[in-house]
Amino acid sequence: MKKLFLILGFTASILALILAVTPLFKIAFIPAIIALVFGVLTLILSKDKKQHKKPIQLVLLMTIIALVLTTYKTIYTTSEVGNTEQMEQKEEQLEEESIEELEGIEMDDIEMDDIDTH
């Protein structure tokens, strides 16, 4: 039982740590809380024995790092659009091409109808 909890806690804490460094960092809260629960559970179950202490400490340490990193990023990261220069250039070029093409198109102002299905 202790081993199972420890393995689950370990997996969850690693997942939390990995997610915390990706842009999907907010999701890291879920595995971090799971890891914390399993870590504490293992700690309670192996209170009297000393053999499991080190891995539990590692699980809790990783979880705390993940939680601190995620909370920090949640507070201080603002969503900003990156460099769009290339897209803007492409757009200008496309507009020039399009206008040239539109000069040659017959424009019949046809009104379009839709298929009604009530």
Next chain:
Amino acid sequence: MKFILSLFIILSSYISLAQNKTIVAGEKLTYSASYNMSGLLNELAQVTMETSEVNTSKSTLLKLKCTATTYSKWDNFFKIRDLYESYVSPKTLTPYLYNRDINEGGYEKFMKYTFSHRTKTVSSVMRKKRADGTTWEVKKEVKIGASTRDLVTTLYHLRNLDIHKANIGDSQNFTVLFDNKETIVRIKLLSKETLNTALGSKECYKLAISLNNSSILKGNNDNVIWITADDNKIPVFAKFKIAVGSGELKIKSATGLKY
């Protein structure tokens, strides 16, 4: 006489239906797209919808432009720079030229449709980038129906519908040309709801979007869009169901609206 009169009324109402009453040049709508998992909102990209005036030697056209740009924190992981644009008649929103230039995590594709409404055909040009950096081009002539539009025009056309005349539960089909194929998109009016948005509290029409014969956007009211119930009819919120969690599109700002 009565018959002629009623015919005239029906015809005139039909024509007014096809007229553009909502969309003007100089409009800009900004959205934020995010991925929602158990209430944890992860912002992914900024989506904009813009209109502008374009002049050719013979006429003035309306350019409808939609862009999707990932936020800078995503650019190193999966960079998206998508551009969709359509050149339409400002009076009837009839599309003449459509460009789609996408760059999604290194995958590049360009698509151009030139509409010929008289012959009911579209000449399409597709350009794709190979892994080694070279491009290849495919030209094709596609037969279309009388009511086939491109994706961008359909989105704007939604705002021109007389939704106030529809009843709850009514639905309408639209034919959209995408990837050289005609797809039928079904829009159903679900209800009227009041939403709190970045533009304030707005009364909205809740519309469900579904695609016929497709595994994406299935017809079980999972993909919903909220359009304001005023004269501008701007989309303020959209929700799309994905395998785990859901995708959301929220309005951030709207400028240059007609009303």
